[in-house]
Amino acid sequence: xxxxxxxxVTGASRGIGRAIALRLARDGxxxxxxxxxxxxxxxLVAEITSAGGRATAKPCDLADAGAVAAMVESVAxxxxxxxxxxxxxxxxxxxxxxxxxxxxxxxxVNTNLxxxxxxxxxxxxxxxxxxxxxxxxxxxxxxxxxxxxxxxYAAAKSGLTGLTKTIARELGGKGITANVIAPGFVxxxxxxxxxxxxxxxxxAMMAVRQLGxxxxxxxxxxxxxxxxxxxxxxxxxxxxxxxxMC
Ligand code: NAP
Numbered sequence: 022x023x024x025x026x027x028x029x030v031t032g033a034s035r036g037i038g039r040a041i042a043l044r045l046a047r048d049g050x051x052x053x054x055x056x057x058x059x060x061x062x063x064x065l066v067a068e069i070t071s072a073g074g075r076a077t078a079k080p081c082d083l084a085d086a087g088a089v090a091a092m093v094e095s096v097a098x099x100x101x102x103x104x105x106x107x108x109x110x111x112x113x114x115x116x117x118x119x120x121x122x123x124x125x126x127x128x129x130v131n132t133n134l135x136x137x138x139x140x141x142x143x144x145x146x147x148x149x150x151x152x153x154x155x156x157x158x159x160x161x162x163x164x165x166x167x168x169x170x171x172x173x174y175a176a177a178k179s180g181l182t183g184l185t186k187t188i189a190r191e192l193g194g195k196g197i198t199a200n201v202i203a204p205g206f207v208x209x210x211x212x213x214x215x216x217x218x219x220x221x222x223x224x225a226m227m228a229v230r231q232l233g234x235x236x237x238x239x240x241x242x243x244x245x246x247x248x249x250x251x252x253x254x255x256x257x258x259x260x261x262x263x264x265x266m267c
Contacts, residue, residue: 025075027100028246029053029093031083031140032110034061036209037159040235041107041242046074048243050105053096055079083110083136084128093143103147105246108137109159111178113211115170126173133177134184141188145197154197155246158185159238162205162261178203182257189255198254200245205261207233228263 028045032038034056046052046069054062054076062078069076077100081092097103111133114125137158148154163171164178181201188199206212206223212232215223224230241260244250259265 024102026050026104026248027053027096027102028105028107029055029079029096029103029140029144030107030109031055031081031136032159033065034058036211037204037207037235037238038107038109039065040239041109042076043069044236044239044243045105045107045246046072046076048247049074050246051075051077051100053077053079053100055081055083055092056110057082083140084132086131086135086139089136089139090143093140097144097147102151103144104151104153105155105157106140106144106148107157107159107242107246108140108181110136111159111161111174111211113171113174115174117170118172121172129173130177130180133174134180137181138184141184141199145188145192148197149192149195152196154192154195155250156185156188156197156199157242157245158199158201159242160201160203160257162203162259162265165203165257165259165265165267185257186255193254196251198245198251200253200255201257202238202241202245203257203259203261203265204238205233205259205264207235207238209235223264226264227261228266231262233260233262 028050033042033054066076160178160181163175
């Protein structure tokens with residue numbers, strides 16, 4: 022392996038995705054940073070390049086399936102290859118099932134599941150051409166064990182498991198691996214408004230008794246996307262401080 026690996030990271034503007042982008046860049050990857058907001062992506066690219074790394078900003082609304090496919094195809098044509106795809110972007114629209122609207126369901130399923138399918142489908146051909154691929158889809162412990170108020174989110178995240186295992190089976194013979202990383206509670210914008218009582222309850226359920234950091238998740242992604250992880254595929258790895266252990 023002589024060329025720099027090209028890695029797409031979605032949801033890179035903040036939180037876990039930003040940490041993944043910084044970590045992969047530090048590991049020598051050229052990181053294509055994807056999210057809706059251009060400003061934070063430009064800042065991230067500047068931070069990576071000023072540290073001697075390589076990165077490109079690609080603003081894209083992943084809720085638009087056509088835009089997702091076009092974004093992936095543009096990376097392949099502009100940078101010549103796609104080696105790594107980390108589908109990290111995700112949203113929540115929480116509500117109890119009795120009150121959940123069709124729009125709340127559709128918004129979450131479109132961004133958290135359909136966009137991942139479209140991105141994987143678009144990346145598969147360039148990865149096959151390069152005889153190498155590492156796909157990591159970021160799910161959640163909510164998708165493993167369910168979570169009251171998150172029928173849409175848990176269904177989408179759980180759906181990533183079936184999607185990822187199927188990709189692993191279909192493309193494993195082409196040098197492409199696909200895995201799910203399922204974070205537990207991690208300190209980001211997504212969890213910052215949780216009441217202290219909820220945080221305390223969550224900590225009590227965790228073997229390590231503390232929330233994770235974005236860097237904890239990035240470290241797992243760094244391994245699963247490395248050249249040496251070629252024998253790891255079709256797996257769901259819960260990085261959750263020992264909350265689920267399932
Ligand atoms: P976050 O801080 O809310 O960041 C979400 C990221 O996704 C942002 O970069 C956001 O960028 C991007 N995004 C959202 N909708 C998008 C869209 N339509 N198009 C493009 N980008 C979009 O979330 P996080 O906590 O880092 O979570 C990252 C992933 O980990 C998510 O998949 C989440 O479900 C999962 N997760 C998080 C936790 C946790 O405790 N934090 C636990 C389990 C799983 P823009 O707003 O700029 O578009």
